[in-house]
Amino acid sequence: MEYGLDLEYSFNEFLKGFGLSSEIIHIIWLPLPMLLVLVAAVVGVLVTVWLERKISAAAQQRIGPEYAGALGVLQPIADGLKLLVKEDIIPAKADGILFTAGPILVLVPVILSWLIVPFGQNLLISNVGIGIFLWIALSSIQPIGLLMSGYASNNKYSLLGGLRAAAQSISYEIPLALSVLAIVLMTNSLSTIDIVNQQSGAGILSWNIWRQPVGFIVFWICALAECERLPFDLPEAEEELVAGYQTEYAGMKFALFYLGSYINLILSALLVSILYLGGWGFPVPVELIAKFLNLPINAPFIQVFTASIGIVMTVLKAYLLVFIAILLRWTTPRVRIDQLLDLGWKFLLPISLANLLITAGLKLAFPQFFGG
């Protein structure tokens, strides 16, 4: 299966032409993909914020942002600029160190998780062996940041919001991890690349959503809960808690929370598309199309073409899910805290356990369909 673009290799060859040693080249190479993914994540947030404003407006029969750029596309940038130049306030009785560290601890794990998001066969920062497990581990750090900022704000609403956030994310992490485990069971690997490759056999028909319909729904609900999106936005429920753990935050520190939640949303959408919707795969396998058109699959031109189709497909699937998430946010009411915990512990957890058991059984009974 070793085909596709290898940008690192070509970059190496290119710089070796200038007589640099391979170690120096490696150091020059390292920050490039990271920077690229970081920029992609931030641009993704800007797009999502714009989509959120426009779709919510449409759901409420308004027009939404209109004057900043065509159709208001520059509105998110204006928002960001406003937050950037706002005064950075630390409340007098707050705990300064923890108050500052909280938002950082929320944002950093989310950004680190982008390490494992593949946009193509070789188009990811690092194909670490523990792959998807890294994301589960990293996302478990976030509640500490939320608790930290909730405590440091020295405000009842903030503390309650922080506690709610931690409780919510602990309870929904378990069904989330179990539904990922079912996928891993079918793939025999934790690596995101292998997970996508395992779904690439017959285009849209071999996507995991057909083999793991229950897992898909459980994962999506849990991902929404982890992102604290409505109907699960209890930690910042405006009518009850002002704004939850972010009540006392202003300026850039608030922007970090804002960025973190949107990056997390996009990340979750990307991971759903990787785990269940075939990742970078086109609905019809690209190799089949190339064969049909009598084109050599290894020609450089075709390679560039398939790689860009891969990126477009990944982003397209992710944004389709983001669209659904936004639509859900503006059309559903919020659940109560007891309903939230009931749903997590008494419904999703048993269902995902049963799903895991059935997947294991099916894998042994029909190894050709469920990954032997």
Add this chain to the structure above:
Amino acid sequence: MSIAITTQIICFTILSLVIIVGALGVVLLESIVYSAFLLGGVFMSVAGLYLLLNASFVAAAQVLVYVGAVNVLIIFAIMLVNKKEDLKPIIDIKSRRIISTSICLTLLSLLIRVDLTNVWSLSSPQKSIGEESTIRIGEHLFSDYLLPFEVASVLLLMAMIGAIVLARRDVMSKDISTGLPVDQELIEKSSEPLLTNKN
């Protein structure tokens, strides 16, 4: 010295400094909240050490279990009961501190002695298994380490049952601490959701 080794040494130095300073902070700081957060930092740095040893699965498991579960629960508990009250001054605190310090120092010297006398290098040069370690850990857990694995799960089950008994006093006929019969009516009233009472 190659760049990779230099990076490793720098990372190791930083991580071990964070672990030592953080652990001292956990013990010595007055504020329990700071101690709890520092504990999280120490756990993270230990995960970093595992990463340096090429044990990425163990590192991720360390983050998931110790930072994501244990430390969050500790902080959670502290925040739920965090009353701002002055603790009673303990009598002869000085002599207590001297005794505990000397015990800790004895333990430390014992550990240093162990470190110096034991031969840590492996007899035969073994190949690092790297990414394959996940599979190996799974194999060991379900073959020769099956019994400890299952016993650990029984331990967790016991802790869980204990927590349920403590939290749901209404399933007991007697109060656990005092031994008096429990007023069931009162408990039922308190466990009912508030909204249903308002007609």
